[in-house]
Amino acid sequence: MELRQLWRMFKRRWLVTIIPALVVLAVGLATYSPPGSFYSVGVRFIVGQTPSPAAAAQDEERYFNWLTSEYIVNGLTDWIRGERFAAAVSEHLAQQGLSISTGEIWGGLAADNTRSMMTVYFNSSRDQATVEQIINGIITVLMTQNAAALPQLGGEAAALVQLDTPLVNQINPSIRSQLELPLRLGLALGAGIGLAFLVEYLDPTVRGRQELEEAGWVILGEIPRQ
Numbered sequence: 001m002e003l004r005q006l007w008r009m010f011k012r013r014w015l016v017t018i019i020p021a022l023v024v025l026a027v028g029l030a031t032y033s034p035p036g037s038f039y040s041v042g043v044r045f046i047v048g049q050t051p052s053p054a055a056a057a058q059d060e061e062r063y064f065n066w067l068t069s070e071y072i073v074n075g076l077t078d079w080i081r082g083e084r085f086a087a088a089v090s091e092h093l094a095q096q097g098l099s100i101s102t103g104e105i106w107g108g109l110a111a112d113n114t115r116s117m118m119t120v121y122f123n124s125s126r127d128q129a130t131v132e133q134i135i136n137g138i139i140t141v142l143m144t145q146n147a148a149a150l151p152q153l154g155g156e157a158a159a160l161v162q163l164d165t166p167l168v169n170q171i172n173p174s175i176r177s178q179l180e181l182p183l184r185l186g187l188a189l190g191a192g193i194g195l196a197f198l199v200e201y202l203d204p205t206v207r208g209r210q211e212l213e214e215a216g217w218v219i220l221g222e223i224p225r226q
Contacts, residue, residue: 008207013196020195024188028181038171039131042121043139044163047073047113072150072158073113079149080111080120080142088145093137100134109138117163128168135166 010017079085086106093100110121122138124131139162147157206212209219 009200010196013199016199017189017192017196020188020192021185024184025181028184032181036125037127038123038125039128039168040121040123040171041131041135041166041168042119042164043135043166045118045120045142046161046163047076047116047118048159070115073116073118075150075152076142076146076158077111077113077118079146080109085109085141085149088141089134089137092141093134096133096137098130098133098137100130105134105138108134123171128170131168132166135168139166 083102083106086109087102089105090100090102104124105122108123110123112119112121120138120142122131122135124134126134143160143162144157146160147155150158209222212219
């Protein structure tokens with residue numbers, strides 16, 4: 001199909017082409033709401049086991065103590081990622097008068113570790129003050145209830161040294177949320193073009209002698225428009 005034919009087709013079917021885009025634009029504008037604020041905070045910890053005074057003076061015992069700290073931090077990381085830790089944080093916050101569901105805390109929690117260092121992250125769309133209260137609750141539960149998550153320590157709590165003061169940072173809206181409506185309009189416009197081709201293909205109307213000649217008809221005469 002030549003460009004002239006395409007242009008004539010779009011001149012005839014321009015309304016069909018833009019209808020899907022107009023519908024998507026209308027729905028998008030009617031349901032649009034600005035992206036809400038999103039906050040993130042991370043805290044690092046050095047994790048280990050407090051050595052006995054006698055063991056602290058021996059190089060071999062200190063080596064095994066450092067090695068043990070790596071196993072401990074792995075166990076704590078797995079504990080933080082689990083639902084039980086989120087439930088413990090939710091219960092702790094409820095005692096402070098803040099009602100946050102276990103699912104919300106679990107969904108916003110993340111943890112990672114490298115050797116003896118562990119980093120705990122929390123992301124939420126709640127306000128900054130609430131996020132600060134939640135991360136403080138996470139830290140409290142982590143430092144006071146970790147013995148229950150590490151039975152191999154025989155009831156002793158692991159030694160955690162907090163390296164950072166929790167600093168809640170606001171995260172800018174993602175590029176995806178900013179481009180969501182333009183992308184939908186682009187897809188709707190593509191669908192409109194495909195619909196215009198379909199309507200043109202199904203339309204039996206003859207609009208020029210070229211179409212008849214291509215169909216095998218012999219033109220005997222032509223009546224001009226004027």
